[in-house]
Amino acid sequence: MKLDNALRRVWRGIIHPSPRGRxxxxxxxxxxxxxxxxxxxxxxxFNRGLGAIRPALGYAGIQIPNVPTIPFRLGLDLQGGAQLVYEADMKDILEADRDDALGGVRDVVERRVNAFGVAEPLVQSSRVGDSYRMVIELAGISDIGEAIRQIGETPILEFKEESVEPSRPLTPEEEMEMNKFNKEVKKSAEDILKKALAPEADFALLAKEFSEDEDSKPDGGSIGFIRPGQTVEPFEKAAFALKVGETGKTLVESQFGYHIIMKTDERETDVDGEKVPEVKVSHILFQTKSPTDIVPPEPWKNTALSGKQLKRAGVSFDPNTNEAEVSLQFDAEGAKLFSEITERNVGKPVAIFLDGAPITVPRVTEKITGGQAVITGNFSVQDAKLLAQRLNAGALPVPISIISEQRVGASLGQESVNKSLVAGLWGFALVALFMIAYYRLPGLLSVLSLGIYAVVVLALFKLIPVTLSMAGIAGLILSLGMAVDANVLIFERLKEELRSGKPLGQAIDEGFRRAWTSIRDGNLTTLIAAGILFWFSSSTIKGFALTLSVGVLVSMFSALVVTRSFLRLISPWFKKKFWYGV
Structure with a gap:
């Protein structure tokens, strides 16, 4: 009974805690x-300790996974790497097109840089007078020379169509194996053809048993009505030559294999005012192997059309739906090549590659003549603009040349990390000594809350993730100072309330209440300034602004929640004003 009452009290304390319980x-x-x-x-x-006790936990049936090790992202100045400055040669580009051309080159460079596997690469473009430049920062890159070579290459725009040819010729052994297999298939097909031509033959039953066309097999080989142009030529020619109810006396060979064909019906259908013949056929398919079954083809093959024949790409809008689309304009040679490509690829995709990677794969709906085309696809205006920019980057290639190269060695970066760490520890230690000496017990509690502040901020830097540079670490240390400043405001208000004779509990609540407006206004103005720096500055300053913003937000939590909770918990045991610096 006593145990039940105790459990009820505990449960009630959890569900409806008292002020002290909260x-x-x-x-x-x-x-x-x-x-x-x-x-x-x-x-x-933690993982090391967990590994030591894991056997014992295993006996108890408890499985606790290791905490994943996620490294901090380090910037160029801490990790080492290179900063490259390129200048774009715009002498052959019209003045009105230069900004877009530079944007296209920047996009190409970003795609190349991302292929290096560099964490958080930075590519920025700018205009200084008549000079168009790009600044590229590559943190942690090992082969800087290769990066410089690849970045400086002129973009290549290619138009490609689907390939149905093997990527290499068959070896004699492969060709012999393919021919042997096809001969065996042909022999099997001839045996079944004899059965199909027998007077008592059930064609549907034979198709269900032997056909390798999985779509028509369940229906006894029936593929329904077909009209001219709907099937491959050998199949169509044989099917239309048969009489209704007749089975072809010879095998029909197509790209799919050997067919036994039976014509079951015929009719005429009205299509756009014209009578079109249709036949209903069933077949039994025996699949053969082709060179592409042994050596798969490359997905795409080159055409003669490239960025050299593309005069211009731009964003336009469909007059009926007002949806964004990308318009293409070719020169005379390009118009001819594009017409030929679209003619042989109606209903098929044609891929456009930039630097060896596809940027769009539109499907051809009809033959396009005249040298003008549009690419549609439910584009947003931004997506259409980006695609047009990429197309122009290949159509209007802008040569770029390196004008500045600055390398930061990994050892120098590590030295910067070590110095920053030492500076941070010294700063934290001096702040801790001052707070404890001047504010005593509240100062000690603020040091504990600053420790929690530090580990929470670092965890957020990993989760976001934030790329840490020297400027970012400066922002972190500055936010640490602001966290201390918030505690100083609170403790000074607390001392004023205690000197005025208020009880300790009331003085603590009043101190936090009166300090809140000052803390709020100070931190809000800092966040506004950090936001402006983040949106309108370079990467280095952005890192400073981001770490400062994160630090300021967590500092408000540490001062107003962590320090307050510690003070309210421990104050009943330390009621003398001495402990509060009064």
Missing amino acids: VRWAVFFVVVLGISAAVFDAPYW
């Missing part, structure tokens, strides 16, 4: 958050 719960969640963030920041020791 404080304990807040401290509990803060401690759990801090420990979780610390383990996520540096999982090595």
Whole structure:
């Protein structure tokens, strides 16, 4: 009975905690958050300890996975790498087209840089007077010379069509194996043809048993009515030559294999005012092997059309639907080549490649003449603009040349990391000593909350993820100072309330309430400034603005929630004003 009452009290305390209970719960969640963030920041020791006790946990049937090790992203100045500055040669580009041409080149360079596998590469373009430049930062890259070579290559635009040819010739052994297989298939087909031509033959039953056409096999080989042009020529010619109810006396060979064909019906259909003959046929298919079954073809093959024949690509809008589309304009040679390509690929896709990678694969709906075409596809205006930009990058190639190269060695980057770490630790230690010496117990609690602040911020840097540079670390240290500043405002207000004679609990609540407006306004103006820096500045300053913003938001949490929870928990045991610096 006593145990039941105790359990009820515990449960009631969890569901409906007292004011003191709420404080304990807040401290509990803060401690759990801090420990979780610390383990996520540096999982090595946790995983090592877990490995030591895992056998014992296994005996108890408990499985706890390791915490994943996610490294911090380091920027160019910390990880090492290269900063390359290129200048674009615009002398052959019209003045009105130069900004778009530079944007297209930047997009091509970004695609090339991303292929290097570099974390967070940066590509920025700018115009200084009549000079068009691009700044490229590659952190952690190993072969800088190869990167410079690939980045400087002129973009190549290619138009490709589907390939049905093997990617290489068959070897004699492969050809012999294919021929042997096809001979065996032909012999089997001839044996079944004899059965199909027998007077008592059931064609549908034979098709269900022997046909390799999985679509028509369940229907006894019937493929329904066909009209001229709907099937391959050998099949169509044989089918239309038969009489109704007649089975072909010879095998029909097509690209799919050997067919035994039976004509079951015929009729005429009205199509656009014209009578078109149709026949209903069934067949039994015996599949053969072709060279592409042994050596698969490349997905695409080159055509003679390239970016040299493309005069211009731009964004236009469908007059009926007002949807964005991309218009293409070819020169005389390109118009002829494009007409030939579209004629032989009606109903098929034609791929457009830039630098060896497809940027769009439109399907041809009809033969296109006149040298003008549009690419549709439910584009947003931004998507259409990007595609047009990429097409123009290949149509109007802009040569770029390197004018500046700055390399940062990995050892220099590591030295910067070490110095930053030492500076941060010294700064934290001096701040901790000042806070404890001047504010005593609240100062000690603020140091604990700053420790939680630090591990939470670092965990967020991993999760977002944030690329840390020297400027980013500066933003982190500055936000640490702002976190201390928030605590200073709170503690000064607390001391004022205690000097005025208010009880400790009321003084703590009043100190936080009166300090909140100052903390809110100060941090809000900092966040506004950081937002402006992030949107209108270069990558280095963006890193500073991002780390500062994250740090400021977490600092408000650490001061207003963490420090307050600790103070409210521990204050009943330390009621003398001495402990609060009064």
